Structures are given as C-alpha cells and as structure tokens.
Amino acid sequence: MSTLDIRGLEVSVVTEKGQIEILRGVDLTISSGETHAIMGPNGSGKSTLAYSIAGHPKYTITGGSVTLDGANVLEMTVDERARAGLFLAMQYPVEVPGVSVSNFLRTAATAIRGEAPKLRTWVGEVKEAMSALNMDPAFSERNVNEGFSGGEKKRHEIMQLELLKPKIAILDETDSGLDVDALRIVSEGVVRAKEANNLGVLLITHYTRILRYIKPDFVHVFANGRIVEEGGPELADKLEANGYAEYVGA
Amino acid sequence: MSLLATNYLTPSGREEAWRFTPLNRLGGLHDGSVDISDAESMTGPETAQAGVKISRVSRELLAPESQSDDVIVSRAQAECATVFHVEISPGIEVERAIHLRRVIERSGESELSRVRITVGENSRAVVIVENSGNLVLGEDIEIVLAPHSFLKFVTLQEWDAPAIYAARHHAIIDRDATFESVTVTVGGSLVRILPTVEFVASGASAELLGVYFAKEGQHFEHRIHVDHAVPKAKSRVNYKGALSGDKAHTVWIGDVLIRAAAEGTDTYELNRNLLLSDGARADSVPNLEIETGEIVGAGHASTTGRFDDEQLFYLMSRGVPMHEARRLVVRGFFSEIISRIGDEIIQERLMVGIDGELAKAGQ
Numbered sequence: 001m002s003t004l005d006i007r008g009l010e011v012s013v014v015t016e017k018g019q020i021e022i023l024r025g026v027d028l029t030i031s032s033g034e035t036h037a038i039m040g041p042n043g044s045g046k047s048t049l050a051y052s053i054a055g056h057p058k059y060t061i062t063g064g065s066v067t068l069d070g071a072n073v074l075e076m077t078v079d080e081r082a083r084a085g086l087f088l089a090m091q092y093p094v095e096v097p098g099v100s101v102s103n104f105l106r107t108a109a110t111a112i113r114g115e116a117p118k119l120r121t122w123v124g125e126v127k128e129a130m131s132a133l134n135m136d137p138a139f140s141e142r143n144v145n146e147g148f149s150g151g152e153k154k155r156h157e158i159m160q161l162e163l164l165k166p167k168i169a170i171l172d173e174t175d176s177g178l179d180v181d182a183l184r185i186v187s188e189g190v191v192r193a194k195e196a197n198n199l200g201v202l203l204i205t206h207y208t209r210i211l212r213y214i215k216p217d218f219v220h221v222f223a224n225g226r227i228v229e230e231g232g233p234e235l236a237d238k239l240e241a242n243g244y245a246e247y248v249g250a
Numbered sequence: 251m252s253l254l255a256t257n258y259l260t261p262s263g264r265e266e267a268w269r270f271t272p273l274n275r276l277g278g279l280h281d282g283s284v285d286i287s288d289a290e291s292m293t294g295p296e297t298a299q300a301g302v303k304i305s306r307v308s309r310e311l312l313a314p315e316s317q318s319d320d321v322i323v324s325r326a327q328a329e330c331a332t333v334f335h336v337e338i339s340p341g342i343e344v345e346r347a348i349h350l351r352r353v354i355e356r357s358g359e360s361e362l363s364r365v366r367i368t369v370g371e372n373s374r375a376v377v378i379v380e381n382s383g384n385l386v387l388g389e390d391i392e393i394v395l396a397p398h399s400f401l402k403f404v405t406l407q408e409w410d411a412p413a414i415y416a417a418r419h420h421a422i423i424d425r426d427a428t429f430e431s432v433t434v435t436v437g438g439s440l441v442r443i444l445p446t447v448e449f450v451a452s453g454a455s456a457e458l459l460g461v462y463f464a465k466e467g468q469h470f471e472h473r474i475h476v477d478h479a480v481p482k483a484k485s486r487v488n489y490k491g492a493l494s495g496d497k498a499h500t501v502w503i504g505d506v507l508i509r510a511a512a513e514g515t516d517t518y519e520l521n522r523n524l525l526l527s528d529g530a531r532a533d534s535v536p537n538l539e540i541e542t543g544e545i546v547g548a549g550h551a552s553t554t555g556r557f558d559d560e561q562l563f564y565l566m567s568r569g570v571p572m573h574e575a576r577r578l579v580v581r582g583f584f585s586e587i588i589s590r591i592g593d594e595i596i597q598e599r600l601m602v603g604i605d606g607e608l609a610k611a612g613q
Contacts, residue, residue, distance in 0.1 A: 098583055
C-alpha cells in the first residue's frame with residue numbers, strides 16, 4: 001500500500017515576463033488502487049501539476065510538500081522519483097534519435113528494478129506487453145518516439161507503465177489525439193496495470209470520454225491552479241453536461 | 251631524408267582556407283620546416299583477394315589525377331617518391347573489406363604520403379583506412395571511381411595524442427558511380443582533412459558522412475568541398491560532432507559548388523555539433539554556391555547546441571540516472587553515422603571509446 005500525498009503545493013515558472021505562479025496550493029492524496037481524475041479547462045495548471053511531481057526542471061516549487069510513503073519527493077532527482085515508484089505518461093513524449101525502443105526499455109527496466117532483467121524472460125515480457133497493446137513487434141527496433149503517430153506514442157507510454165510497474169502513475173492527457181479504438185486499447189492497458197500492481201492512478205484529462213474506460217473513484221475539478229470542487233464519478237457527468245463555465249467565471 | 255622544396259606560398263593564417271587552423275601546431279608541414287623521413291607507413295592486408303591488387307609504385311608511373319591549391323597536398327604530390335596503389339579490377343565484387351593500416355617504425359616521425367585507390371568499371375568494394383599511432387603526416391589520397399562502380403571508403407583517425415594529420419581525401423567520380431565515405435576523427439592533436447569530391451559525368455553520386463569527438467586541446471577540422479560541374483549528380487553530406495573539455499576545437503566547412511553546367515543537381519549538407527562542456531568551440535560554416543537555377547534541390551543546415559533537456563528529462567523520468575541518460579543520448583546522436591561503417595568490431599570499439607570519454611567528461 002502506497003500513498004502519494006500532495007499538500008499545499010505552490011509552483012511557478014520563470015518566463016520572459018518574470019516568475020508566474022501556476023499552482024496556488026494543491027492538496028491531493030492518492031493511494032494504491034485508487035483512480036483520481038483531475039479535470040479542468042486548458043491552462044488551469046493540470047499539466048504543471050503532473051510535471052512538477054515528476055521533477056521537470058522548468059518548474060520551481062515555491063511552497064508545500066509532496067511525499068511518497070513519507071519520503072520527500074521534492075528532494076529527489078527526476079530518476080530517483082521514478083525509482084521510488086512514480087511514473088508520468090506524457091502528453092507529448094520526447095523523441096530520442098538513435099536510441100531504439102528495445103534498448104530504451106531494457107535500460108529503464110534495469111534502472112527501476114536495480115538489476116538487468118534476464119534476457120530470456122525480458123524478451124517474452126516485452127512481446128506480451130506489445131501484443132496486449134496491439135503493437136507490431138518491429139516497433140521495438142524503431143527509435144524512441146521518432147516518427148511515431150500520436151497513437152503509437154501513447155501506446156508506447158502505456159507499455160512502459162505496464163513494464164516498469166510503478167506504485168503511482170500520473171497520466172497527462174493520455175486520451176488526447178486518440179481515435180476510439182486507440183483510446184480503448186490504451187485504457188485497457190491502464191486498467192491491466194492497475195489490476196496487476198494495485199496501481200494508484202492520477203488521470204489528467206480535459207474530456208470525460210476516457211472515464212468510460214477507466215472508472216474514477218474520485219473526480220477533482222481544477223481551475224486557476226487549485227482544486228475547486230471534488231466528488232465521486234457523478235461529478236464527471238455534471239461536467240459533461242455543464243462544462244467548466246461555472247469554475248472559470250470572473 | 252629529403253629537403254622540401256621551398257617554392258610554395260606558405261600560408262600566413264589569414265587565408266580563408268587556413269583561418270581556423272593553428273599553423274604553429276602543424277609540425278612544419280605547411281611551411282616546409284618539417285624534416286621528412288623516408289617512412290612509408292601505409293600497409294595493405296596480409297591476405298590477398300581476387301581482383302584486388304595492392305602495390306607501391308614509383309611516382310613516374312602514377313602522376314596525380316587532380317590538382318589542389320592546398321600547400322600540404324601540393325607538397326605530397328611533388329615530393330613523394332612512391333604511391334601506395336589499391337587497384338580493383340573491373341567487374342569485380344570484392345568480398346571482404348580491404349583494411350589499410352599504419353606501420354610506424356619510429357614514433358613521431360614525419361612523412362608525406364600519396365595513395366591512389368582505383369575502382370574499375372562495374373566493381374564494388376569497401377576500403378577501410380585505420381589510422382593510428384603517432385606520426386606527423388601530410389597525405390593525398392586520390393580515389394578514382396570508374397563508371398558504374400561503387401566504393402565505400404571509411405577512414406578512422408584514431409591517432410595517438412601527439413599525432414598531426416593533414417590530408418586530402420579526394421574522390422573523382424565517373425558516370426553512374428557511387429561513392430560513400432565515412433570519416434571518423436577521434437584521436438590526434440591536430441587533424442585537418444579535406445574530403446573533396448569531383449564529379450566528372452552525370453549520374454554520379456556521393457555521400458559524405460562523418461563523426462568527430464574532440465577533447466581537451468584537440469583541433470579537428472573537416473573542410474568538405476563538393477564540385478558539381480556536370481549535370482544530374484547527387485551529393486549528400488552529414489557530419490556530426492561532439493566536443494568536450496577546455497580548448498577542444500572543431501571546424502566544419504561545407505563548400506558545395508553548383509556550376510552553370512550542373513543542371514539537375516541534387517545536394518543537401520548537414521552538420522550538427524553537440525557541446526558537452528564549457529570552453530569548447532565548434533565552428534560550422536555551410537556554404538552553397540549556385541550558378542544555375544535548373545536543379546532538383548540544394549540545401550544545408552547547421553546546428554550547434556548542448557544536451558536537449560527534454561530528452562534527458564524523458565529518459566530520467568523512466569528511472570535512468572543522468573550519466574546513463576547522457577550516454578544514451580550521445581550514443582544515439584552518433585549511431586546514425588557510425589552504424590553506416592558496416593563493421594561491427596570497429597563500430598563497437600568507437601562506441602566504447604565514446605562512452606569512456608563521456609564518463610571522463612562527466613566527472
């Protein structure tokens with residue numbers, strides 16, 4: 001049983017116009033086996049929350065705390081956070097030219113598990129993860145995210161989620177740019193990872209359609225850098241009907 | 251021992267061709283003050299192959315096929331008593347790569363060298379020149395491709411730390427012939443190579459690939475010159491370099507000339523540099539001169555930058571430590587070119603060397 005505890009998190013970015021405050025005191029607790037959906041309009045700070053937890057250098061933490069099972073996440077380097085059990089499925093996964101998917105996956109698995117996976121079982125493991133996500137085996141010889149379609153990038157992210165077995169995963173708009181079939185396949189992957197590893201999920205999304213496949217236990221409405229309303233799955237239905245207008249009004 | 255003739259214009263360093271080169275580190279190759287030994291270090295493979303003749307012939311039998319305004323190349327052409335000749339018969343597909351290496355009797359000795367590689371009509375071959383050890387070497391390599399021939403020409407500059415190498419690698423490419431070169435420069439104090447191409451008939455094509463990795467104090471210079479003087483020839487240039495350490499200096503010049511007669515030319519050149527530390531300097535000058543508008547395409551690009559933070563973040567967010575992430579990114583950066591060498595042992599040796607340098611740079 002793991003718990004990611006976010007308390008009073010305040011985050012800024014430095015731009016040409018100076019320091020801009022994006023997160024203004026976020027409180028959120030995610031435990032193993034739970035699925036939390038964070039929903040909100042564009043520009044509300046949802047992605048900043050995701051990248052801040054993962055440790056992207058662009059963001060400056062100006063207040064609050066993030067702990068994973070009591071350990072101070074904010075003091076960890078990016079790779080230490082991943083090894084502690086956090087995972088971020090990115091909205092825009094980065095191309096790494098000249099590095100093959102198979103080499104990348106094995107390097108990441110070696111880092112996360114603390115030892116190189118046995119080659120024989122590893123090959124089977126990757127094959128299985130790929131076929132479950134409907135991916136061509138030739139995929140593993142391609143360079144990481146290079147020339148991938150939007151759907152391929154997202155499948156590749158979820159394949160990593162299944163192989164690296166984190167404790168808590170943050171999915172940043174994993175549904176964006178996916179057609180209905182791809183959305184179903186990717187969502188099934190998340191559900192599998194959840195069932196296999198009692199994963200805690202923080203699902204960041206703009207739309208409710210992914211929630212048909214990945215049922216949330218809690219829904220949080222995000223606006224202007226903080227959580228403005230919380231509830232159960234029924235809150236998503238309300239958002240579907242009414243939109244975000246009441247949260248972003250003047 | 252031979253005394254060098256002195257009737258050459260000694261570069262002052264202000265000339266366009268020499269303005270990046272530290273002349274005082276050329277060991278006297280450029281001004282004739284060098285004391286040339288009678289060393290002939292280039293050596294062919296021990297086992298013979300069908301259709302391949304390797305010999306050293308007197309200069310009278312093999313006059314230069316081309317001229318050069320480079321003073322060191324001119325000296326080599328004028329002074330060398332013999333020419334190392336690799337001759338591939340027409341209509342032959344040479345089975346194994348032909349490896350040429352250096353045998354050095356006295357470390358640090360000075361040498362001028364002429365090499366000729368002749369590829370017969372309809373032949374295919376791979377030649378790999380493995381430069382290592384310590385020499386002060388000025389060299390002219392002329393590569394002559396007959397119609398419909400193919401040559402992959404790999405040169406590895408893995409010289410010892412004090413070595414000096416100033417050379418022209420000049421390809422003369424006839425009708426429908428294909429020249430592929432991979433130039434790797436990772437060792438030596440000063441390396442200055444002129445990879446040059448002369449198209450003599452249409453349908454010829456050249457792909458010039460290169461990688462270099464300059465460490466503290468090393469000067470690695472590659473001055474490409476592709477002369478499109480005939481119609482419908484194709485050229486591609488792609489050089490990638492990394493620099494690490496104080497006063498590591500690389501120079502890449504990409505001169506492509508499309509003459510008025512060269513209608514239907516297709517050319518693109520690219521240079522990318524990765525700066526791994528402060529105090530290193532990469533000069534990159536693409537230069538496209540076009541005298542006809544009737545071409546298929548002509549372009550160039552040049553970038554010099556540091557590690558891409560987003561790439562490192564992506565890898566590290568999967569648990570990969572910083573040093574390992576940097577290693578992956580640099581390996582990936584170079585692998586596009588190094589994988590084209592086509593010799594697993596050499597490729598792995600280069601990659602392991604790059605890993606080692608990176609580990610040192612990270613400290």
